[in-house]
Amino acid sequence: NAGVTQTPKFQVLKTGQSMTLQCAQDMNHNSMYWYRQDPGMGLRLIYYSASEGTTDKGEVPNGYNVSRLNKREFSLRLESAAPSQTSVYFCASSERTALHFGNGTRLTVT
Amino acid sequence: DQQVKQNSPSLSVQEGRISILNCDYTNSMFDYFLWYKKYPAEGPTFLISISSIKDKNEDGRFTVFLNKSAKHLSLHIVPSQPGDSAVYFCAATYFGNEKLTFGTGTRLTIIP
Numbered sequence: 411n412a413g414v415t416q417t418p419k420f421q422v423l424k425t426g427q428s429m430t431l432q433c434a435q436d437m438n439h440n441s442m443y444w445y446r447q448d449p450g451m452g453l454r455l456i457y458y459s460a461s462e463g464t465t466d467k468g469e470v471p472n473g474y475n476v477s478r479l480n481k482r483e484f485s486l487r488l489e490s491a492a493p494s495q496t497s498v499y500f501c502a503s504s505e506r507t508a509l510h511f512g513n514g515t516r517l518t519v520t
Numbered sequence: 521d522q523q524v525k526q527n528s529p530s531l532s533v534q535e536g537r538i539s540i541l542n543c544d545y546t547n548s549m550f551d552y553f554l555w556y557k558k559y560p561a562e563g564p565t566f567l568i569s570i571s572s573i574k575d576k577n578e579d580g581r582f583t584v585f586l587n588k589s590a591k592h593l594s595l596h597i598v599p600s601q602p603g604d605s606a607v608y609f610c611a612a613t614y615f616g617n618e619k620l621t622f623g624t625g626t627r628l629t630i631i632p
Contacts, residue, residue, distance in 0.1 A: 414563070441618050450529070452609060452624040453564070460618065468619070500563050504618060507552060511563030 412436055416501050416512035423491040423519045431486040431515050433501030441504045442484035444468075444476060446497040447514075453500065459484055491519045523547045524612050526623035534631050539597040541626050543610035546591065550612040554620065555584060555595050558607045567608075568595070597628075605630045 414435045423429055435442065444456040445468075455468030459478040473495060475487045484503075488495060496519045502509040525544045533539045543553075551572035556564035570577040570584045570593065577584050583596045597604055607627045611620040 443619070445622075450624055452524075452526075453611075453622040455619060455621075458619055502563070507613060507618060507620070508554065508566045508569065509556075509564075509620060511565070513561065513563050 414501055414503055414510055414512035416499075416515050418515060419513070420516050421518070423488075423517065425492060425519060427491050428487070428489050429491065429517075430488075431499055431501075431517075432483070433485065433512060434483045435501075435503040435510070436482065437503060437505075437510065438481070439503035439505045439510070440481070442478065443502040443504070443509065444474070444484070444486045445500045445502065445511075446470065447500060448497050456486065456499075488517075491517075493519050495519050521546075522624070523550075524610060524621050524623040526608075526610060526626050528626050529624070530627045530629070532629045532631055533600050535602060536599045539595075539600045539604065539628055539630070541595040541597075541608050541610075541628065543593045543595075543623055544591055545593075545612050547612070547614075547621075548591075549614045550621075551614050552612070553584070553586060553593050554611045554613075555582075556609045556611060556622075558609065558625070564609060600628075600630045602630050602632055604628060 417432045445453045457476040499515045502511045554569040555567040558564040607625045610623045
């Protein structure tokens with residue numbers, strides 16, 4: 411039982427490049443989330459999806475887009491990466507309130 | 521505007537003693553609170569939660585206390601063990617809202 415799986419684990423981008431972070435969960439949860447973790451800032455919600463086909467902005471959505479491809483998968487896209495997007499990104503899923511997190515993607519933008 | 525605050529970035533405690541991690545919140549709508557534990561290179565994992573109808577919830581070595589009037593909660597770990605060394609995040613939400621608001625985290629180091 412894998413839980414929440416994120417790929418890739420590490421990525422280095424140059425400013426202006428694009429990439430998609432992938433997330434899949436096998437717990438049949440309806441809700442999925444993307445958070446970023448930065449030193450001194452805790453975990454901040456980027457985007458949220460309550461169910462397949464729906465997405466909502468979180469606290470820090472600028473510079474990101476998301477796709478809820480199906481119930482299992484929720485991807486996060488950076489269209490034009492900026493150094494301010496250097497962070498650790500966590501995907502999570504939930505059925506009620508207790509979130510189940512993946513192990514994160516460490517992204518560096520130079 | 522930080523609605524959930526953990527004012528101590530770090531805490532060191534001797535093995536076997538009590539660890540107390542604190543969390544304050546400002547949003548009066550919050551009625552459900554959670555603690556997560558995070559090891560390096562891993563995602564946060566759920567530890568314990570408490571609803572606002574209670575003032576204490578216990579699970580083994582972990583106890584969470586809630587003081588609604590002070591908008592304050594604390595996590596007690598007794599006795600502290602080396603495996604408890606991690607970053608601890610408190611989080612809050614309210615009924616009908618699945619989105620959590622997290623604090624900035626406290627790094628707990630247990631000294632053998």
